[in-house]
Amino acid sequence: MPQKIGGWVRLSSATFLGVCRSMLNWVTLQRQNLVAVGTNLKYYIERGGAYFDITPIRATATLTNPFTTSLNSTTVLVADVAHGALQNDFVTFSGASAVGGLTLNGEFQISFIDEDSYNITAASQASSAATGGGTVTATYQINTGNEIAVPFRGWSAGTWGSGTWGSSGATDAPMRIWSQSNFGEDLFFGYRGGPIFYWDASNDLTTRAVYVSSLGGASNVPTIVNKTFVSDIFRFAFCFGSNALGSATLDPMLIRWSDQEDVANWTPAATNQAGSLRLSRGSEIITTLQARQEVLIWTDTALYGMQYLGAPEVWGAQLLGDNITVAGPNAAAYSGNIAYWMGTDKFYMYDGTVKTLPCSVRSYVFNDFNFTQYAQVVAGTNERFDEIWWFYCSAGVTQNDRYVVYNYLQDIWYYGTLARSAWIDSDLRENPLAATYSNNLVNQEVGMDDNQTGVPSAITATLLSSEFDLDNGDKFMFINRMLPDVTFEGSTVDSPAAVMTLFPMENSGSGYYNPTSEGGVDNATVTRSATVPIEKFTGQVFVRVRGRQMAFKLESTELGVAWKLGIPRLEMRPDGRRG
Template structure:
């Protein structure tokens, strides 16, 4: 029998069976489709060898008027501005106290401080300054710095230093200043369940309402940065104060007027200079209530981040809008023409129209909601988002996206940790996607990607907690880590931060002859690969596997596994079965020459196989 050429449809399809999807791809990992062909995704490397503390859930990039580039990094324990590879701690302060001789040592590395009504919880941070001389051998630099506290009681807390104190001394240290940071947040969601936790018959009842989860959001206001964690205050970092300055509560800034004391999300409207707060404590009389109404949208005066007073004399464009469908605003996303706002049962449009009340809202759809505050993403001229059982796209009207991996994703998803889900874009490859936690994981461990030009889906296993597409930086940036973490530059080479990328593969649906009437005998393979790795084609290898089975219910068995490089022309193999599938893999395999796995990048073309009938049994 002459050689047969095998071309496969682009995209992963896990909605059908392996046998039904003949001519397609049924599984894969760390593979995308370009020009209809499967190829290994780009690699990543640390953007900076420095680390941040906590688990990062938000990244945002912007630059000042002098071209200095910044990356906002919000974790459950800190907030940083990353500049030239250095993390600058701009976490807001909640209180400052100066106390005389508050220090006690006891001959260990533990040092106790007495500060009346310090307000800390164990794990919170404080910066101590003012120590002028070593105490019992403990150097000044080990005290005058930022510390994590262990609470003893309402008036005492301990820190740990590197040097063991040479003795025990109480009421020492002189006049010390304590700058207490806002409380740290949780990294796991706790759920309020049962009646009243969310709107009955709203589409979200039965999942519970996530609480206690530290989820920052951020947006630039000119050179400055507006930040807010869900359920907390709104803060502003003034870039002119430099990287040594902290973000401050906007209610304490000069000119502050009825600014929200709490909010769930902030968005800076780019086209008109208003700050939009979703889910805020509303105005009542001459003050704010201090309690969030989750359906209220607050709008600042134009070109002001601190003036939120609603005035009818024409001196203010501030406003307060209450949405009328749902029980809670889940999140919002700014698009080119409008701000989209999702409640637990509906999608609204918030549009700038000008005038004394410059924004108007309109209901776009009842029914579609969103899984979490960050589960929407813009791509090309559309907005994509993930609900509890479907993917949607908005281009002026709403459509459910046909999805060939829908059951795979939604059937194995940890809904209790759904607020960790975030959408991402990768413009270079015409992709949007979502990182999400699988059902057996409390943390993000998977992603799903949609190519909106080819209309194809890909899947993979990868741990990332935040992402931002290229902009002022030339590559996408992503965060990973829990107690400490790194920011990575993606689409950089084809390796995992200097190591071979592990677990890369794509596998086809099953192929047969005469609908399986005859066994197929495969004797030769002529591979068709384009090696696109950064180290040149000569040293790169991938594995091409032919896997056989006798019936759809049988296990696939690898009958042939050949190493292929750029000089491979033909390989003799032996494989026999009623059905066979092709698999391509490149991974960190200790049984292979690891050097040949570094820098491997590939794209699969049209594979040719010598296949002939080989009897009915």
């Protein structure tokens, strides 16, 4: 039964910095229900609506009189030779003495100047031009990443041999995408193209994560990876796309794993189960999912299944499907022992065999798609309604603004507009969680309205049919009455209403009539009049519409309205063959 989607409400008034691209929900031994939140600027843990910054520290430096202030300016110049920071990175100063009337202890965001200096913005204006600050400790967080994939054009962009001599090439500067898994109650995580980190849940939530290479017993820890993962069986830590043992260069098809139950030991030996293997089909590993008895691995052209074999091989991979695509690192979801994913031009499923997933709205999705932002595609489940959701960027848009949904129980597709950058559906929380571009998390399927900012606003919910005709479509039809069959169960207002509209057209492809009716109306408002002893709503509405083909729309635009559509009935009759 078609119905309006549920509303959403923010977890709290707290916000985080950056755009969230990935989340993980787990529970610690102390029964703390936590959500890891990875953004392009920082890494957080959410508990009880509060966001705790656990972003790892990259470097610490001791500086002498590093600050230069300007009269009546909030901009402060900081000198630090070979600081290693990038635009929008974060630094925390401690131990600073006043300079120019400012005491610059605390966290600041960096405005990059050159390798030896940068600017920060103080909370107030300097009272004088001065240089100083005394002995200052500067603590730098790991480099930040891009919010979106940034096309890069110029000399050296692209692969060797592509294009013509002297022409500019093109590639993308990747956006920051995290991957994470719980290692027991702890957290093992990393970002695409970076090192790997570890957060110990026995510490306070204000304690930052550390490099895995800094843990006791660390040995040959990968230094650059594309995706992290922890297996369900025997708890091996994995890096998909990694530098090889003894190398500092990323091999995007190499898989490395740690010793069993030891996230720090990556040195293969006869006495442990650490190891590696390299896949052959494709040029890079894109993403992975834990399936029932295997780990699914997508490269840019193939799907592999990886299984535990025991010593001496430990893990092995077999090819499950070739000549396929996957849109991005977050484009796959798993439900009911079936994997579903969005490719670069179609949808797929794997239920033991790789199959193309027939999609009735495929042209709608891929004919209006920003192909430079494939990496932003987010897939997620909504188990309550037997759905797989994908969020993506429409053409010309650089943030996810649309969704397409596959209902696997009813085998139907539907689509709409909604801006979400990440999504998880966890049994550990009552509702699915989604990340918004308002820099917060929201509980989905709560209420009937949009409450992501704390001020409820109405959701415009629209249901539009395909065109239908009479008999073989050779006759015009005249419609003068509709029986709506709409229920407003779940509405939170006394008199919920929705508008039903008919759109007539003369021929296929001729466009809808304007005006849509002659001497009458083409729409009517359906309202609820009573809820007991049974729900009562407008039983019939009168219209006056003529056309060879028609489309039907139901729409609500008010706060607190919920509706479900049954089987509406139209009173129609043949009305000739000419318009």
